Amino acid sequence: MLGRGLSDTAGIAARGEWTWGAAPAPPPPGSQVPSLGMMMASNATVVKPMAGMPVGGTFTLLTASQLVSQLSPPALSISDWAAYPDLSKVAMVMPTYQVNLAPTPQLPGDDAMLSVRMARVPANMPVLMPIDLAGTPQTSEHGNVPWMKVEYTPGVDSTDFAMLVTIIDSQPAGAPALLGGVNALYVDFEWVGNFSGADPGSSGDYDSPPTFTFAISDAWASQQGVLRDSNGVPVMSLSVLDEAAGAWQEVSAVDSPVAPVDGQYVYMAHLEHFSTYAVTAGKAARGGGGQPPQQPAAGIVAQLVDSMAVGDAPQAQAVEFIDQFSKNKGVAVRLVDQLRITTKPVGYGETVLVGKDATARMTLESVETEEGAFGSAVAKVLVHMGNKGDKPELFVLDYFYIDGAGKKAYESSRTLEIAPGELKIEEAKIPFTKPGTYQLLMEVRSDAGALLGVMQVQVEVPWLAVNLYPLAAAVAVILVSTMAAMAVYASRRSKVLGG
Known part of the structure; x- marks a missing residue:
């Protein structure tokens, strides 16, 4: 169910699975973004990936805070839901703007998805950011990962909050290359806001830590000769960048599917906090697609x-x-x-x-x-x-x-x-x-x-x-046969010689 400007939140929440959309707020003077509203949902499963709203122009990204200042998106309110008795039972859905970036050594990518700007994100309310990369014309080139979802529940209140997800074409400056596999996606998570406690870069910020759900195209996996498990599912890995050490650390908590759905394999990674991540796949050496010839x-x-x-x-x-x-x-x-x-x-x-x-x-x-x-x-x-x-x-x-x-x-x-x-x-x-x-x-x-x-x-x-x-055994048979033939020959010869 989709409503506009509804204030009877208790009545909405009593209707089972639902989504509720607020009317888009008019952008403030000088804003460079189109109008875009926020949504609420009964749970994350009822929300499908959403295409980003394109923003005109190309921007040089230094920090997420500077980008938000340049774009000046309106601050959206959840005042209709502030008095809801149990915020953990509803999910805040943040649609995104698609922003064209000028690549830099720090973030060598030209596509970013910026969430709507929230005036307040209360503690204990699940937050969901669904991104349809394939459905957004400017990001459809990332066909190996058709869509992704970011979900978490903050443990502290925040104000003036927005999340920036940047799709990176290669490892950022200072990070080593990931070798021995197929690089599916580099993605960087950055945020802006004022926090009453730890920010999203610390595990102490969360009531429920972030999950990063992403889909991998079966066609891409076959084309790249990706290693598959016993069920034929591509073996995917997720690594987080340790900026202090300048090294990638593997994230072991990744839930893999058992079969594809509509030609896609869906994975869910359990994160400790937001940072820079790399999605990679093992390379099958032989058998199946992408295998080198025997030498x-x-x-x-x-x-x-x-x-x-x-x-x-x-x-x-x-x-x-x-x-x-x-x-x-x-x-x-x-x-x-x-x-x-x-x-x-x-x-x-x-x-x-x-x-x-x-x-x-x-x-x-x-x-x-x-x-x-x-x-x-x-x-x-x-x-x-x-x-x-x-x-x-x-x-x-x-x-x-x-x-x-x-x-x-x-x-x-x-x-x-x-x-x-x-x-x-x-x-x-x-x-x-x-x-x-x-x-x-x-x-x-x-x-x-x-x-x-x-x-x-x-x-x-x-x-x-x-x-x-x-x-x-064959050699033994040959030897036995040869010995038998020689014995017969010797017997006959002795008879002939003996007269």
């Missing part, structure tokens, strides 16, 4: 020694060489009494924060023929997990791998408990029955099922690792 490297050389033949003593004399593709390095293997082959690929291990105090890293230890198994190889994986907190942590480790066609070919799961201050290393054995190049992934989840992190290593399974025992 041949040094071969795996195996020696088939005389111990496989009939003789009085084994001799290390090579009778055959077998070459296979191995991306990481060449490995020389001698087959002696034990019929076993081992390769030692490079494990692309990277430490990932999983939860507040725990870390995880997965490395590929080896790929080898499984002893006693026929036509099977095993990848040995080491999982390093540490717990820096003061409470035990329980995790679920889900393993799966993707074959060359981009399809899931294997999956398994196990639980791992880590005591406070403990560093635990667990070995996992992943079976393979066909040679080839695979992407082995491990998802770390909480015991409640929330996805905390994803790790990936590439596994090269040589032809010989899978086919060693069949090859040995």
